[in-house]
Amino acid sequence: MFRFIINATGKFHSGSLIYYKEEDSFDFVPSRNADISLLVGYIHIGIDSETMTAQQVWGLYPCEGWVEKTLDIPSFIEGELIVEGDIQPGMTYRLDGSEKWTAKFNSQTGWVCIGESEIIKSDTIIKFAENTIAVINDSKLKSLWLKPELE
Numbered sequence: 001m002f003r004f005i006i007n008a009t010g011k012f013h014s015g016s017l018i019y020y021k022e023e024d025s026f027d028f029v030p031s032r033n034a035d036i037s038l039l040v041g042y043i044h045i046g047i048d049s050e051t052m053t054a055q056q057v058w059g060l061y062p063c064e065g066w067v068e069k070t071l072d073i074p075s076f077i078e079g080e081l082i083v084e085g086d087i088q089p090g091m092t093y094r095l096d097g098s099e100k101w102t103a104k105f106n107s108q109t110g111w112v113c114i115g116e117s118e119i120i121k122s123d124t125i126i127k128f129a130e131n132t133i134a135v136i137n138d139s140k141l142k143s144l145w146l147k148p149e150l151e
Helices: none
Strands: 001-007 016-020 025-029 034-039 043-047 053-060 079-085 092-095 103-105 112-115 123-129 133-139 140-146
Touching: 001 133, 001 140, 053 123, 053 133, 079 092
Parallel strands: 034 092
Antiparallel strands: 001 079, 016 025, 025 053, 034 043, 043 053, 053 079, 103 112, 112 140, 123 133, 133 140
């Protein structure tokens, strides 16, 4: 079991979130040190074991499965997404139930939401990397919001 904690520093990891259509995959450039992976389906959330902070997302997620939907982009704070739990460097862990998460895509804005797109009052929303937002509720990851450059 993992717990997600938010540290509102006002800073986030800069870079470019890219979606490569021919590869059906996300990538973050430049890649940051991340020696732990948390899997949401086949999307990796890269974690730095020294700070236990999320660095970037990357991985396979075919756009053919995305559902077109109008998405209201949530208001967010900027900072660190910290992960707590029994986690070892060099390992990959799958978030329970995340293999059932679906992706919604707003073609007007370019945002993709993987997971639950409805935001409620008790949600905390953090931008931890460029064009990368996590929605946390009760210390659990509820969704990832991504706005990649399409290539």
